[in-house]
Amino acid sequence: MPQVSLIIPTRNEQETICECIQRAQQVFREMGLLGEILVADSSSDETAAIVKSCGAKVVKPAKLGYGNAYLAGLAQAEGEYIVFMDGDLTYDPKAIADMIVILQSGNYDLVIGSRLKGVILPGAMPVLHRYIGNPVLTCILNTLFSSRISDAHCGLRAIRRDALNKLNLRSGGMEFASEMLIEAVCRDMRIAEVPITYSPRKGASKLHSITDGWRHLRFMMLYRPVPFLLVPGLLVLIFGLALFIGVYLQGGSRMHSLILGGLLAIIGYQMLLAGLYFEAFGAAYGLPRSGRIKKMISYHSLEKELFIGIVLLAVGGLLGLRVLMSWGVSGFGALDAASSAMMAMIFSILGIQTIFSGMSISLLLLNNGNQD
Secondary structure (H helix, E strand, O other), rough: OEEEEEEEEEOOOOOOOOHHHHHHHHHHHHOOOOOEEEEOOOOOOOOHHHHHHHEEEEOOOOOOOOHHHHHHHHHHOOOOOEOOOOOOOOOOOOOHHHHHHHHHHOOOEEEEEEEEEEEEEEOOHHHHHHHHHHHHHHHHHHHHHHHOOOOOOOOOOEEHHHHHEEEEEEEOOOOOOOOHHHHHHHHHEEOOOOOOEOOOOOOOOOOOOOHHHHHHHHHHHHHHHHHHHHHHHHHHHHHHHHHHHHHHOOOOOOHHHHHHHHHHHHHHHHHHHHHHHHHHHHHHOOOOOOOOHHHHHHOHHHHHHHHHHHHHHHHHHHHHHHHHHHHOOOOOOOOOHHHHHHHHHHHHHHHHHHHHHEEEEEEOOOOOOOOO
């Protein structure tokens, strides 16, 4: 049985993959370790043939994607220690030795390389990624999950087999990197960092700054929707309702303030409901949840939300009927009832949103044992 399994995801890396494999094999020999190299390949060039000729095993993922490649490799890895590394030689395979030694000490469960604490050679990392993208996303992750990681998206990592078995890794895209760290932090695993050297890659980069960054941020929102959606949505809703009701009680003459208050109330309520969607989906997805969130979901009831939605919709309908009757009394001519009409519209919108959100959340929780 191999002691170390190195998994390398590749897509058209024929220029660098053999050297990458050979340098990793040299590390294993110098450490006296029996290692296996699994290349999860989705290439259209000669990468797979080169991998076989260099003594590594080719694994064919069923789907494209960074995470799908690693998941395919993990399904066949047999080592006590699992190493993750790109095949474009941006990472020096020599760093694997430091990571394995740290894991062998038994003091840590996961080791991740840090490019920002190490050396970034000229041309290796775009300025936008180095000073904005990576630091901002890493800071958000550290803030949300109370971690102290300097480079959350470094692709060079190593983990113990027993620790890996505790992680629920399922993401098929670039967010796989965030998922691994978030899962490790949520399970109180001991994480170490190793400064590494980051070199320029050969060939065109496959990263997409905006879309990949959004995928990482979206995944963090799935785990922690409260600071992203629930809290901001509640604050915007309260402010919007306070502004709208205040202007309405004063006669509704300040039309622009009335419109702004109504708009903010609707936006805030929609953000609040979106946060509930994320929480419900996370529960159905099997993500860890805080005690308060679990309690809120366990008490969820479609009937309650339908009742609240119907009441809001009825209030909006009655207000709208009142406006319509006043308009009829005036002979369907000019009518100064814009504030009442807006009030009817807002109540109706909130009612409809509540009804359909209740249905959506109930569907998400249907098979999760959280339905009343």
